[in-house]
Amino acid sequence: MAQLISIDPVTRIEGHLRMDVEIDGGVVKDAWSSGTMFRGIEMLLKGKHPWDAQQVTERICGVCPLVHGTASSYALDDALGVDLPDNARIIRNLCLGANFIQSHVLHFYHLSALDYVDVTAVLKYSGNDPVLQELKGKIAGLVAAKDPYPLLPRYESGDYVSDPDLATTLVAHYIQALEMRKKAHEMITIFYGRMPSFVGTIPGGVTTMPTVSNVAAFRSRLAELRDWINRIYIQDILTVAGVAAYAPFLTVGDTGGNFLAYGGFDQDSKGSEKFLPRGVITNGDIMNVQQFDETQITESVAYSWYDDSTDGLNPKNGKTEPAVEKSNGYSFLKAPRYDGQPMEVGPLARMLVKKPQMLVDLATKLNLLSNPPFKFGILPRHAARAIECKLIADEMDSWLNQLDLSGKIWDKKGLPDDSYGRGLVEGPRGALGHWIHIVDKKIENYQAVVPTTWNASPRDKDGVRGPIETSLIGVPVPDPDNPINVVRAIRSFDPCLACAIHVIHPEHNGVKEFRVV
Amino acid sequence: MGSKGVSRRQFLKYAGATAALLGLSEAMIPEIARALEGMTAGKPPVIWIQGQNCTACSVSFLNTNYPMVGELVLDKLSVRYQPNVMAASGDVATKVIEDTAKEMKGKYVLVVEGPIPTKENGRYCTFGLKDTMVPFFNGYQRREDKPISAWMDELVPDAAAVIANGNCASFGGIPAANDDVTGTTRVLDYVAKNDKSKVINIGGCPSHPDWFIGTVLDYLFYQKVPELDQYNRPKAFFGQLIHENCERRASFDAGLFLEDWNDNNPDLKLCMFKMGCKGPVTYADCPTRRWNSKVNWCVGANAPCHGCAEPAFYKNLSPLYEPLPDVHFAGISPLPDTLGWVAAGATAVGIGGHYLYKQLGKKAEDGEE
Numbered sequence: 001m002a003q004l005i006s007i008d009p010v011t012r013i014e015g016h017l018r019m020d021v022e023i024d025g026g027v028v029k030d031a032w033s034s035g036t037m038f039r040g041i042e043m044l045l046k047g048k049h050p051w052d053a054q055q056v057t058e059r060i061c062g063v064c065p066l067v068h069g070t071a072s073s074y075a076l077d078d079a080l081g082v083d084l085p086d087n088a089r090i091i092r093n094l095c096l097g098a099n100f101i102q103s104h105v106l107h108f109y110h111l112s113a114l115d116y117v118d119v120t121a122v123l124k125y126s127g128n129d130p131v132l133q134e135l136k137g138k139i140a141g142l143v144a145a146k147d148p149y150p151l152l153p154r155y156e157s158g159d160y161v162s163d164p165d166l167a168t169t170l171v172a173h174y175i176q177a178l179e180m181r182k183k184a185h186e187m188i189t190i191f192y193g194r195m196p197s198f199v200g201t202i203p204g205g206v207t208t209m210p211t212v213s214n215v216a217a218f219r220s221r222l223a224e225l226r227d228w229i230n231r232i233y234i235q236d237i238l239t240v241a242g243v244a245a246y247a248p249f250l251t252v253g254d255t256g257g258n259f260l261a262y263g264g265f266d267q268d269s270k271g272s273e274k275f276l277p278r279g280v281i282t283n284g285d286i287m288n289v290q291q292f293d294e295t296q297i298t299e300s301v302a303y304s305w306y307d308d309s310t311d312g313l314n315p316k317n318g319k320t321e322p323a324v325e326k327s328n329g330y331s332f333l334k335a336p337r338y339d340g341q342p343m344e345v346g347p348l349a350r351m352l353v354k355k356p357q358m359l360v361d362l363a364t365k366l367n368l369l370s371n372p373p374f375k376f377g378i379l380p381r382h383a384a385r386a387i388e389c390k391l392i393a394d395e396m397d398s399w400l401n402q403l404d405l406s407g408k409i410w411d412k413k414g415l416p417d418d419s420y421g422r423g424l425v426e427g428p429r430g431a432l433g434h435w436i437h438i439v440d441k442k443i444e445n446y447q448a449v450v451p452t453t454w455n456a457s458p459r460d461k462d463g464v465r466g467p468i469e470t471s472l473i474g475v476p477v478p479d480p481d482n483p484i485n486v487v488r489a490i491r492s493f494d495p496c497l498a499c500a501i502h503v504i505h506p507e508h509n510g511v512k513e514f515r516v517v
Numbered sequence: 518m519g520s521k522g523v524s525r526r527q528f529l530k531y532a533g534a535t536a537a538l539l540g541l542s543e544a545m546i547p548e549i550a551r552a553l554e555g556m557t558a559g560k561p562p563v564i565w566i567q568g569q570n571c572t573a574c575s576v577s578f579l580n581t582n583y584p585m586v587g588e589l590v591l592d593k594l595s596v597r598y599q600p601n602v603m604a605a606s607g608d609v610a611t612k613v614i615e616d617t618a619k620e621m622k623g624k625y626v627l628v629v630e631g632p633i634p635t636k637e638n639g640r641y642c643t644f645g646l647k648d649t650m651v652p653f654f655n656g657y658q659r660r661e662d663k664p665i666s667a668w669m670d671e672l673v674p675d676a677a678a679v680i681a682n683g684n685c686a687s688f689g690g691i692p693a694a695n696d697d698v699t700g701t702t703r704v705l706d707y708v709a710k711n712d713k714s715k716v717i718n719i720g721g722c723p724s725h726p727d728w729f730i731g732t733v734l735d736y737l738f739y740q741k742v743p744e745l746d747q748y749n750r751p752k753a754f755f756g757q758l759i760h761e762n763c764e765r766r767a768s769f770d771a772g773l774f775l776e777d778w779n780d781n782n783p784d785l786k787l788c789m790f791k792m793g794c795k796g797p798v799t800y801a802d803c804p805t806r807r808w809n810s811k812v813n814w815c816v817g818a819n820a821p822c823h824g825c826a827e828p829a830f831y832k833n834l835s836p837l838y839e840p841l842p843d844v845h846f847a848g849i850s851p852l853p854d855t856l857g858w859v860a861a862g863a864t865a866v867g868i869g870g871h872y873l874y875k876q877l878g879k880k881a882e883d884g885e886e
Contacts, residue, residue, distance in 0.1 A: 004657040007607040009644040011600045014572045016644050020659055032654065036662055037642040039569045039701075044694035049836035055823060056831065059691050062573020062723060110579075114604045138591060147560060150596045153613065154604035175587045182580050186812045193818030194808035195580070196573040196723050197825065200818045202838075207778055207819040217812075330654070410778035487606050498571045 002029060005480050008036070010490055012111040014063045015497025017456070021486055023477050028486065031465070031472040033456045034331045035497045045446040050076060050415060050438050051203060053446060057434065060448065061499040062196045063106075066099035066188060067427030068448070068499075069201050071434040076203035079421025079438050080413040084269060087407045088205035090399050093265045093275075094218065095188045095200070096425070097396045101225055102184035102195075103428035104347070104389040105233060107494045108382060109177035113170060115488045116240050118160035119151045121167035132168045135175070155484040159245040166239070173232055180228050187221050190214050205410035210403040219400055226393045229386075237386040241366070241379045250366055252475055253377035253489040255467040257284025258341050259349035260454070262292065262433065264426030265392075275395060276388075276426050279353040280338065284373035286352050294424070296339045297433075297449065300460035305329040311461055315435050316420065318447040333500050335457040335466060336449050344467045345430025345454045346493060347385040348376055358387050377471075381492040415441040427451060429494050452500035455493045468493055560595040561737060562617050562625040564672060565682075567600060568642050568665045569692040569701060570631025573723035574683035575601045581726035582810050589730065593737075597625070600644070611645040611663075618672055626733070627676035629669075629686050629704045632693065636700030639664025666707070673708050678742055679716045681705065681749075682729055687718035688748070688828040705749055717742055718749040720801065722825035727806060728754045746800075748828055754806075759796035759822055762804040765789065781819040789816055793838040795824030 001024075008018035016037035022030040041060050045053055054072035058065035070092055077084055123143065125136045142148045161167050185195040191208045192200030200207050208214065240246065263278030279289040298312045305326055310319040337343070351359045362383060363369050368376065376384075415438065422435045430451030437445040457466030465473075468490060475485045567575075579586050590596050596603070597617045603610060617625055634641035643662035650658040673679060681704035684690040692701045705716050717736075719728050732751050735743045743751045760766065768774070768788040775787035788794070799822055807814045815822050824834045831837075 004653065004655075004659055006646055006659050008646050008662065009600055009606065009610060011603055011606045011610055014601070016567070016642065018662065020653065022655065022657070030655065036644065037569060038699070039641075039692040040694075040698060041691065044691070049839065051838040052835055055837050056691065059571055059573070059722065062571040062576050065573065106579075110602065119604075142591065145560075147595050149613070150590065150599055150603035152604060153609050155606065155609060178579065178586055182810070185580055186809045189809040189812040189818075191818065193813050193815040193820055196576050198818075199815045199820035199823065202778065202820075205778060207781065209779075209781055209783070211783060408779050409781075412777065483607075
């Protein structure tokens, strides 16, 4: 018999996410994705000094501050007519790249790995590695003291990786990864002062000029991370992807074949060449990457708690008017659409647009490219993230060489009386856009369309589900009390809800009722 | 050997790091080691919940060096609920909170990240589910969302201590700029009806891992809430003005200000005041503690301090890149307590840095522009 289960909170993501799934015959038949917290970041910017924008918007999210601050700086650059110095462009790329490394490592080990690894298998470790033996002793102590938090409890499942040697190694890598992601944050800090909530980008450039000393400090950490990514992260992904029990997850979790990438890491001052290319894929036709057209972005609010009159607007002129009494509303997320279609954004979208050889080889080996329409599920999403992490880390070293130690880092420009600006970038979680309208040297309107808003969006005016909702259909749930596969699928997107729900319009008087109907 | 396979040497190193973090003498290390060893028998349970947060304070927590986050989370604390790291989801996760609250009554430390919205019965921030049913799609009923305010009502009275981690939990921060809509409430105000004295505010947007972890260790070591200032902040970390300890103070005194970022030769260490630095009104130990394994800090990156540790942040410190309001440079005195700000356009009335600080803090207290 069909039944509805509600998972709240979905943990090991950023933010407050509830997932309602209808289960019939042991598989998910339908799904509804709801964000359950909001603050109102864009609105408080109205009337503020435009320079405040990147400091405020990076606090949309403490996991992705770097990418918001960067998008905001590009939006300001655009509005002010900045001619960005090469040094500033490269330093922004380097810090954004370091943030990709930090975020991707954090996501696989600290947010996802506990979905696949049985930590209790460590107790059966019988090898001689002293580090792993110490780890075994530590976990044995926790279990003996009946205090195994936060590693247990968990959703129980029969398919966790339980080989003692393998599980122990993966748990040891989890702990190593804590240090690795911290080093990636230190790299950003070298130029940007601190993380999270950095201070190193400004409209027109960056604040720290490259020196022999800071370039060397950056490069030494990068070398260590590249080595670790190649030896450990990539290998662990291949190991998990090769577990026989997880074979269905190669295709389960597919979103229907629509992918969008704004592209990122400008390789010239005009941004005409990007290390991660821009492009659109529809209906799984990955060989046909289409041109991206910014005007095709609209936001539907048919199932979101916003006024229906604001449906279908382009974010440049976007409006946010809450209408929480709407009977068919079920999320604070809007539903962004491209040419009317839901789009998956993120590492998988970017890697399918770029098609690096490493990805093509792996997809061929995993038999994902034999019969169109191709499907890419939970595991390809993780693999694309790891491959992207490696590609960016390897490329960053050459960017360091392009820095000019005597070059400019800032193009000083005054504030305009009336000007629009937009910054389209790629963050670890996907395509991010910031739009600003400056009037009388103050912020008149600020809008952000964020990766998780694309991925975790509710249904649109045509009733079409958002990508995560679609991905869950067909996911096996043999035990409704332990819907491990549902959270595995959700986490493969690396959702960030604080990012996704960042809007409110306080002047609207309609915010009086809040009903879930 | 200490407990759980940790060597004596590691343990003393750990105790030494704890002493350094708390600003204690090295002579205290053996005593700290004994206290920490004693604690391992029954690790204090921690319930870490999130309101209108952005998770930066959790990410910042992961950037700790001494103790390492792995040691802290597994060896020293019993982190029962922390939504970004815990294995469990859904009912399995929230049951841990319920069980801990029941079994460890009066013993658990409640950490709150992000403020508490109170309007519309708290519906602007919910996690977990109640037993009451509400209508849903396809003819289904689903369990109703549980507001964080309801969790606070349940968890605060029996908490041994409540730590507001970060500026917005402590002072409202960025979400408070829309408090008229969501009814954003600081943890201290929310708890006031119960027991204000057990609330510890850790400022910073985000909080520095040392500020948070140092406070936790201090609490564990002394088994009481540390000495707090007027804003319930631990004096150990928020007792000194950034401006007084700034590595660029000499440039301020000499009138050497950064006015073009292309002139930022690192050897010059130009003062960031004219670029909007809020160091003269911000109490925190950033200049000496620094951030991210001491790699850098905001002013070290040629950027102004934005005052994120202050109750006035963000609303009353905006615009962030303009010099502090209503002051200019005539009659500046280098003496710390008589920073001779002169109100622009008025007769020469010196406003001490501390006075200005109090005024900005007061504005935040009053919730006014």
